[in-house]
Amino acid sequence: MEQQLEVPEREVSSRFKDIVKMLRFYAVLRRYGYIDPLVYALDVDQIRDTLLQALREYKSYVDGSAPREVKYKCGKDYKQGSLRCLIIYKVGNGEDADLPGEYADLFPDIIHSLVNTENDKNSCLAPIVCIGGEARLALPSDEQLSEFMQLINNGGLRYARALAMLALAR
Known part of the structure; x- marks a missing residue:
């Protein structure tokens, strides 16, 4: 692009x-x-x-955010680490979803899977900037x-x- x-x-x-x-x-x-x-x-x-x-x-x-353990994408690689989640939303295809499931694929720099959670539909919304393979919250x-x-x-x-x-x- x-x-x-x-x-x-x-x-x-x-x-x-x-x-x-x-x-x-x-x-x-x-x-x-x-x-x-x-x-x-x-x-x-x-x-x-x-x-x-x-x-x-x-x-x-x-x-108002808190750090959570997430799986995020930096470049082409997926990594696991701690990010400050600005919002926890349900992402999926159902009436209880806050965002459509396709959004996770469209916005991998914003939507990250939570690790070690009971509800696998919950996702962390945190805009990240990747530098040298490491993520930081965009600010x-x-x-x-x-x-x-x-x-x-x-x-x-x-x-x-x-x-x-x-x-x-x-």
């Missing part, structure tokens, strides 16, 4: 992974209120306000947000649209 990306998408995906993963988290939850404004924004202030609100809410998820910094806003100020709204597209891409 990386080779097919246009310049804004390539730059956003390489420099702002944590912001992309944060927005993917909202896409998995089917909460597009932080993604749609990036596509339809008419000015930079709207983009900044949207991202700040998304980050504020995301940080409250992180602050956009204020510096990353400032750099992204500078990019938008200099390069236009197409970077915000690229961010939204990457958040929704498989």
